Amino acid sequence: MTNDINADIIRNLNDSFRRNLVFGGTVLLTPGVTSLAIDRQAELLEAVRKFDSFTPDNDPHGEHDFGSIDLDSVRFFFKVDYYDLNGRFASPNPADPAVTSRVMTIMRADEY
Structure with missing residues (x-):
């Protein structure tokens, strides 16, 4: 039950x-993202903001920490990672924002 509760909290965060x-x-x-024209970067960021195509295949833990977006026939990924507040090590508890710094990387799929 704790894992389900943590997944719910992490997903919401x-x-x-x-x-x-x-x-x-x-x-x-x-x-690969910063080389795009500013209007394309804005379009990609808006697509990340609105992304809601999470499935058991792309989100097996139910945390909404990864997504794939196609923009002008180019695939992009976003990935959320969890670090300690100093950004040096993994977070001791990604469900606790008091000890977690979230970092979302947005990249071209071929940069992964």
């Missing part, structure tokens, strides 16, 4: 962060 892209963590864009 990840969804909140992904939807606002400001509060709850840090967003990193790879060179």
Whole structure:
């Protein structure tokens, strides 16, 4: 039961962060994303914010921490990772925002 509760909490934290892209963590864009024109970057970020195509295949733990988006026939991924507050090690508890720093990386699939 604890794992289900933690997955619910983590999912809610990840969804909140992904939807606002400001509060709850840090967003990193790879060179494949930053090389896009600004309007394309904005379109990609908006697609990440609105992403809701989570399935058991792409989200087996129910945490909404990964997604795949196609934009102009190019595939992009976003991935949320959980670090301690210093950003040096894995978070001791990703369900606890008091000890977790979320980092979302948005990249071209070929950069993975």
